[in-house]
Amino acid sequence: MEADIVLSGPARRPGWISERFMGEARLPLLSADLMTRRPLRRPTDLARHTLLHSETLRDAWPRWLAANGITDLAPERDQVFEHFYFAIQAALDGLGVMMGPIALVGKELQSGRLVMPWPEPALRSRGYFMYMPEARRNAPAVAALRQWLLHAGQATEAEYPAYLAVRRSSRSAGSKAKP
Numbered sequence: 001m002e003a004d005i006v007l008s009g010p011a012r013r014p015g016w017i018s019e020r021f022m023g024e025a026r027l028p029l030l031s032a033d034l035m036t037r038r039p040l041r042r043p044t045d046l047a048r049h050t051l052l053h054s055e056t057l058r059d060a061w062p063r064w065l066a067a068n069g070i071t072d073l074a075p076e077r078d079q080v081f082e083h084f085y086f087a088i089q090a091a092l093d094g095l096g097v098m099m100g101p102i103a104l105v106g107k108e109l110q111s112g113r114l115v116m117p118w119p120e121p122a123l124r125s126r127g128y129f130m131y132m133p134e135a136r137r138n139a140p141a142v143a144a145l146r147q148w149l150l151h152a153g154q155a156t157e158a159e160y161p162a163y164l165a166v167r168r169s170s171r172s173a174g175s176k177a178k179p
Helices: 032-037 043-048 060-067 084-092 106-111 140-159 170-174
Strands: 006-008 016-031 050-054 077-081 097-101 123-133
Touching: 016 032, 016 060, 016 084, 016 140, 050 060, 050 084, 060 097, 060 123, 077 084, 084 097, 106 140, 123 140
Parallel strands: 050 077, 050 097
Antiparallel strands: 006 123, 016 097, 016 123
16 A cells, blocks of 8 residues: 555554544534434433434444443434445434544534534544554655644544543554554
8 A cells, every 4th residue: 555644543554653643432413403303311312313323333323322221222213324424414414313423523513513412421432543654654744744633633632631532552652553
């Protein structure tokens, strides 16, 4: 693979350096309009809604529901999207409730376009990582992008510290990985 930097979840691959630049947590999110039309007071109220899923994170809703002690929720409907960006747009359009990646919808939360009915339990992960080929890690363009990603990740984590600030391990900064 020819790339200077690849962004992904955690992985280990020979010849690549990985570094975590931003945390991730997922919580139910929906448009303010849908929340007004069909309020969510308890997690069981999700039965009156369409649950929005992304193909790559099909286990997010079952995991969150299980964390709430709910094993038999039958939503009004399930809708699956190829990518979570489509699920985000569907939630913004009021089509249902998604398990949203907090780090990627901060502006929508701050503006009130999306709302978070419950602050916990959040599904936390190890976050987002950048991967650089060992041979290119000191190239000026790679170093500049690395610094920008670290700064952007720190700024995002500062907005949602309870959800995104996961300890940065020195193991991540120096591990060798390939996307």
